[in-house]
Amino acid sequence: MSELLKNGETKKEKLKEMLKKLHWGEDEDKVKEEFKDVLQSISPLEIPLIEQELVKEGISSREIARMCDIHVEIFRESVKGAESEVKELPAGHPLRTLYEENIEIMKDAEILNLYASSLLNLEGKNRSNVLRTLESIVRGLKAIGYTHYNREEMIHFPYLERRGPTAVPAVLWRKHDEIRSEINRLLREILKENYEEIGKISQDLASRLIDMVFRENNILYPTLKVLLGEGEFKAIRMLDDEIGYYKIRPGDEWSSNAEPIMPYQIQEEITVEQLMNLPQYLIEEMKSKMGEVKSEPDKTGLIREGDVELEDGYMLPEEISAVFAAMPVDVTFIDKDDRVRFFSGGKRIFTRTTSILGRPVQLCHPPKSVHIVNKILQAFKNGERNRAEFWINMQGRKILIQYFAIHNKEGEYLGALEFTQDVADIKKIEGEKRLLEWR
Amino acid sequence: MSELLKNGETKKEKLKEMLKKLHWGEDEDKVKEEFKDVLQSISPLEIPLIEQELVKEGISSREIARMCDIHVEIFRESVKGAESEVKELPAGHPLRTLYEENIEIMKDAEILNLYASSLLNLEGKNRSNVLRTLESIVRGLKAIGYTHYNREEMIHFPYLERRGPTAVPAVLWRKHDEIRSEINRLLREILKENYEEIGKISQDLASRLIDMVFRENNILYPTLKVLLGEGEFKAIRMLDDEIGYYKIRPGDEWSSNAEPIMPYQIQEEITVEQLMNLPQYLIEEMKSKMGEVKSEPDKTGLIREGDVELEDGYMLPEEISAVFAAMPVDVTFIDKDDRVRFFSGGKRIFTRTTSILGRPVQLCHPPKSVHIVNKILQAFKNGERNRAEFWINMQGRKILIQYFAIHNKEGEYLGALEFTQDVADIKKIEGEKRLLEWR
Numbered sequence: 021m022s023e024l025l026k027n028g029e030t031k032k033e034k035l036k037e038m039l040k041k042l043h044w045g046e047d048e049d050k051v052k053e054e055f056k057d058v059l060q061s062i063s064p065l066e067i068p069l070i071e072q073e074l075v076k077e078g079i080s081s082r083e084i085a086r087m088c089d090i091h092v093e094i095f096r097e098s099v100k101g102a103e104s105e106v107k108e109l110p111a112g113h114p115l116r117t118l119y120e121e122n123i124e125i126m127k128d129a130e131i132l133n134l135y136a137s138s139l140l141n142l143e144g145k146n147r148s149n150v151l152r153t154l155e156s157i158v159r160g161l162k163a164i165g166y167t168h169y170n171r172e173e174m175i176h177f178p179y180l181e182r183r184g185p186t187a188v189p190a191v192l193w194r195k196h197d198e199i200r201s202e203i204n205r206l207l208r209e210i211l212k213e214n215y216e217e218i219g220k221i222s223q224d225l226a227s228r229l230i231d232m233v234f235r236e237n238n239i240l241y242p243t244l245k246v247l248l249g250e251g252e253f254k255a256i257r258m259l260d261d262e263i264g265y266y267k268i269r270p271g272d273e274w275s276s277n278a279e280p281i282m283p284y285q286i287q288e289e290i291t292v293e294q295l296m297n298l299p300q301y302l303i304e305e306m307k308s309k310m311g312e313v314k315s316e317p318d319k320t321g322l323i324r325e326g327d328v329e330l331e332d333g334y335m336l337p338e339e340i341s342a343v344f345a346a347m348p349v350d351v352t353f354i355d356k357d358d359r360v361r362f363f364s365g366g367k368r369i370f371t372r373t374t375s376i377l378g379r380p381v382q383l384c385h386p387p388k389s390v391h392i393v394n395k396i397l398q399a400f401k402n403g404e405r406n407r408a409e410f411w412i413n414m415q416g417r418k419i420l421i422q423y424f425a426i427h428n429k430e431g432e433y434l435g436a437l438e439f440t441q442d443v444a445d446i447k448k449i450e451g452e453k454r455l456l457e458w459r
Numbered sequence: 460m461s462e463l464l465k466n467g468e469t470k471k472e473k474l475k476e477m478l479k480k481l482h483w484g485e486d487e488d489k490v491k492e493e494f495k496d497v498l499q500s501i502s503p504l505e506i507p508l509i510e511q512e513l514v515k516e517g518i519s520s521r522e523i524a525r526m527c528d529i530h531v532e533i534f535r536e537s538v539k540g541a542e543s544e545v546k547e548l549p550a551g552h553p554l555r556t557l558y559e560e561n562i563e564i565m566k567d568a569e570i571l572n573l574y575a576s577s578l579l580n581l582e583g584k585n586r587s588n589v590l591r592t593l594e595s596i597v598r599g600l601k602a603i604g605y606t607h608y609n610r611e612e613m614i615h616f617p618y619l620e621r622r623g624p625t626a627v628p629a630v631l632w633r634k635h636d637e638i639r640s641e642i643n644r645l646l647r648e649i650l651k652e653n654y655e656e657i658g659k660i661s662q663d664l665a666s667r668l669i670d671m672v673f674r675e676n677n678i679l680y681p682t683l684k685v686l687l688g689e690g691e692f693k694a695i696r697m698l699d700d701e702i703g704y705y706k707i708r709p710g711d712e713w714s715s716n717a718e719p720i721m722p723y724q725i726q727e728e729i730t731v732e733q734l735m736n737l738p739q740y741l742i743e744e745m746k747s748k749m750g751e752v753k754s755e756p757d758k759t760g761l762i763r764e765g766d767v768e769l770e771d772g773y774m775l776p777e778e779i780s781a782v783f784a785a786m787p788v789d790v791t792f793i794d795k796d797d798r799v800r801f802f803s804g805g806k807r808i809f810t811r812t813t814s815i816l817g818r819p820v821q822l823c824h825p826p827k828s829v830h831i832v833n834k835i836l837q838a839f840k841n842g843e844r845n846r847a848e849f850w851i852n853m854q855g856r857k858i859l860i861q862y863f864a865i866h867n868k869e870g871e872y873l874g875a876l877e878f879t880q881d882v883a884d885i886k887k888i889e890g891e892k893r894l895l896e897w898r
Contacts, residue, residue: 174823175814181822194826259812284817320798322817328767331780333801333816335792339865340779341770342873343792343801346863353774353782359759362772362782373698375614377772378723378761383620384613387633389894396897412891420885424785426778434781446859446882452851455860458831 032073034058039074039083052090059090076141084134089127106241111271114176114256115241121168122233124267128164129229132157136222139215147215154218155210161203164229167266169196172236175259176244178283179252183290184317188302192232192240199228239299246297247290255280284322331429341365350440353426354381356433358397369419369440381436400425401433411443418444471512473497478513478522491529498529515580523573528566545680550710553615553695554680560607561672563706567603568668571596575661578654586654593657594649600642603668607705608635611679614698617722618687622729623756627741631671631679638667678738685736686729694719723761770868780804789879792865793820795872797836808858808879820875839864840872850882857883 038055042048052059062070074084109116135154142150173196177189202225209217248256254276295303327334335343344351345366352363352372358381363372381397382390399405400423408423422439477494481487491498501509513523548555574593581589612635616628641664648656687695693715734742766773774782783790784805791802791811797820802811820836821829838844839862847862861878 170810174810174812177822178814178818181818186822189822190826197825197827255814259814262812263810282816283814318819320796320817322798322800328776328779330776330801331784331804332811332813333792333799335801337767337769338867339792339794339800339873340767342865342867343790343876345770346865346876347788347790347878348861348863349786349788351782351786353772353778355778357759359761360772361761361778362769362774365770371609371613371702372771373613373701374771375617375694375698375722377721378759379617379620380757383616383625383628386636387629388636392894392897408897410892410894410897411888412893418888420888422787424787426781426785428777428781434778437782437785439786443882443885443888446885447888449850449857449859449882449886453849454851455828455831455849458835458847458849 031058031062032070035070035087036074036077036079039079039087042086043083048090055090076137078141106237106245109245110273112257112274114253114260114270115245116274117260117265117268117270118168118172118176118241119237120268120270121266122237125164125168125229126233128157128161129226129233132161132222132229133226136219136226140219151210151213151218154222155207158203158206158210161225161229162200164266165196165200165203167264169200171260171263171265172196172240174263175256176240179248179256179286180244182283182286182318183247183288185290185302188240188243192235195228195232195235199225199232202228239301242299243302246294249278249281250276251278251281252286254278255282284320287317287319289317348441350438352438352440353435354438355435358382358435360384361435369414369417369442396423397436400436416444417442418447470497470501471509474509474526475513475516475518478518478526481525482522487529515576517580545676545684548684549712551696551713553692553699553709554684555713556699556704556707556709557607557611557680558676559707559709560705561676564603564607564668565672567596567600568665568672571600571661571668572665575658575665579658590649590652590657593661594646597642597645597649600664600668601639603705604635604639604642606703608639610699610702611635611675613702614695615679615683618691618695618725619683621722621725621757622686622727624729624741627679627682631674634667634671634674638664638671641667678740681738682741685733688717688720689715690717690720691725693717694721723759726756726758728756787880789877791877791879792874793877794874797821797874799823800874808853808856808881835862836875839875855883856881857886 034055035058038051038058041051041054074087106115106119109119111120132154135150135157139147139150139154173189173193177193180186180189202221206218206221206225209221257270257274257276258280260270290298323329323334324336326336328337328340344364347364347366350364350368350370350372353361355361360376360379360381363376376384382393385393396405396408399408406425410421412419412421420441420443424437424439426434426437428434473494474497477490477497480490480493545554545558548558550559571593574589574596578586578589578593612628612632616632619625619628641660645657645660645664648660696709696713696715697719699709729737762768762773763775765775767776767779783803786803786805789803789807789809789811792800794800799815799818799820802815815823821832824832835844835847838847845864849860851858851860859880859882863876863878865873865876867873
């Protein structure tokens with residue numbers, strides 16, 4: 021660390037010189053060209069430390085932020101080897117998208133560090149103002165967790181896992197979660213206005229974010245590029261949209277006519293040729309974790325004989341029935357002609373017997389409320405309403421009865437669902453009970 | 460009404476005479492034989508009025524109750540025509556079961572009337588005691604609604620409806636509901652100790668209960684006997700058990716090897732021969748309501764091409780997917796080998812993409828909580844637990860996450876279900892909002 025700092029002294033002086041020139045209005049491109057060497061020599065991991073030093077010496081946040089932008093730009097231009105291959109993929113390719121997000125993440129990490137450092141030199145109202153800005157920056161960082169990281173965990177990792185190296189995604193996911201939890205911890209300290217802790221955690225968080233960018237750009241993305249085929253990237257491109265992106269929109273340069281391939285369709289092992297092209301780090305990681313997590317390729321097929329193909333998955337009729345029966349709700353479905361087609365089994369609030377299958381729903385209700393049933397169904401069919409809700413007290417229980425209009429993907433009316441549950445216990449729920457507290 | 464009362468004067472005198480003999484210890488069978496004629500001449504509808512008169516003249520409740528028993532017994536022996544055919548069916552036949560319940564209902568109606576009448580002649584502590592007894596009698600009557608009437612509405616009526624006369628079940632159901640609502644009204648007046656109203660409603664309720672017994676024994680059951688075949692009664696016998704009985708257990712004299720026939724399998728019209736055997740009242744009712752409710756037989760088949768046969772119904776894969784998507788909960792199913800097989804579509808709390816299908820659930824979780832996931836699954840598989848519940852706060856929402864072990868009918872473990880919902884709105888539900896209030 022002291023080596024890094026000493027080394028940083030010279031770089032810091034150079035950067036100060038650069039900022040002065042920018043301050044005096046010199047042309048940005050000319051300045052960039054002049055200081056390219058020093059900017060390139062700065063590793064992303066050094067940036068938070070250098071920024072902090074500059075803040076201590078009184079350089080304004082505004083000017084340092086400008087430096088961040090130039091640094092990121094140069095860093096982006098200068099990447100070499102594995103990373104540069106990813107960088108050069110056409111806009112819209114899933115790996116290029118991840119890469120573009122990482123540029124945003126790196127910028128935000130630097131800005132975070134910057135604001136946190138400047139906080140320590142301020143007092144009173146100024147400090148409060150910067151704290152509010154910092155808070156909004158940190159709240160914004162949460163989105164990294166549910167877009168960028170979430171896409172990797174849910175979409176990209178399964179493609180890697182099928183081929184064997186499950187340890188690599190596990191390590192990354194663990195680190196993602198550490199970052200998520202640091203963000204939450206930082207938010208708590210911000211609310212407590214605990215300035216010392218805020219400074220420490222911010223710096224730590226910025227380093228972690230930048231470290232993750234580095235790992236992804238140099239290990240994960242090159243690995244995926246070596247292993248995955250066009251059909252897989254095609255599928256990823258489609259699925260990515262369902263989760264969303266961090267501060268960018270994917271471009272449309274890249275497109276593919278390949279048949280999308282889902283992870284469960286993959287039966288391939290890593291070839292010798294692929295292995296030779298993989299980043300060295302990945303191979304080391306695979307070797308070291310071999311004993312801990314199974315690294316055999318997963319060739320289990322998804323679709324079994326008798327499976328019903330549903331919108332998002334495959335289940336046997338027996339499984340479908342058992343799932344409905346296990347749900348803590350009563351479900352009854354009437355089709356587009358108002359006839360009862362299905363009701364869930366298991367312990368029910370309102371008993372149903374198979375004698376009502378095929379029966380028009382109007383004949384399943386007390387005659388005096390049939391006109392209301394018809395009104396609701398009319399509103400469902402003509403699209404005026406999509407739900408109707410009722411609740412009643414019954415022997416100390418609170419029964420919530422919800423009706424939902426059912427449509428297919430094309431928007432055609434398929435029928436209506438009755439969804440009934442006893443919510444008495446739910447109403448009593450307070451506080452939190454988390455997975456890790458399970459005994 | 461005055462005619463009925465005048466006529467009742469003589470009967471009342473005769474009954475008083477009978478009770479005196481019983482009081483003095485004369486042999487019950489001998490007394491019964493002697494007064495058979497007068498007892499047979501009393502219509503069930505007269506009983507409440509006569510009882511009330513006797514109470515006014517100071518005859519004790521105990522003695523009147525004894526008279527009720529003898530009356531019911533004689534009434535039962537003396538029934539003629541259509542009703543007697545039902546009465547003679549072997550024990551366990553669904554119509555015989557209904558008939559046996561009606562005997563209990565008639566007894567209870569008479570007892571209700573008796574207690575309500577005696578209430579008016581009492582004061583102070585005695586009155587309070589009788590009121591408590593009356594309350595428990597009335598609470599007991601509620602079971603008629605969810606056993607005897609419910610079986611008719613849910614199991615027997617559909618068999619009738621398929622053949623055309625939908626008006627007849629509708630009339631009976633409306634009357635059932637009037638009785639249900641009178642029971643609830645009576646309970647409210649009992650809680651208010653509003654003696655005058657209690658007397659009036661009890662008498663009215665007793666008449667309605669007895670009237671219903673009469674309609675069922677003389678119209679509904681004979682009609683079902685004429686129209687339904689053995690396979691239908693076989694199915695009814697099986698389904699009856701799912702709802703339950705009023706104060707009796709069906710006998711086991713009757714049994715059938717016929718293939719059970721569900722209402723939706725029926726394609727038959729009423730034949731001329733059947734029509735000639737139907738109770739006159741039913742034919743009148745069918746004629747008079749012909750314009751109001753469609754009386755054409757319903758020959759719509761239940762099972763369509765592509766339908767998936769589930770435990771309790773038939774749905775197309777498209778309907779199954781759409782039902783899951785419309786439910787206000789997120790559902791994810793993992794199979795017995797812990798692999799993700801299905802998740803529900805629609806608007807979800809936690810996004811899922813098809814890339815996780817076939818993925819071992821252990822790889823779908825943050826690595827630090829995998830050991831808990833494994834513990835829960837272990838407890839599910841070895842039968843120690845059947846559910847695990849968690850709840851967390853998320854951006855002003857309260858997310859309840861429940862896990863359920865899934866078993867088939869044979870008790871084999873099929874997998875586990877994740878069932879997630881935002882319960883913030885449910886927690887705010889207060890009071891009641893009933894169907895009839897819908898706008």
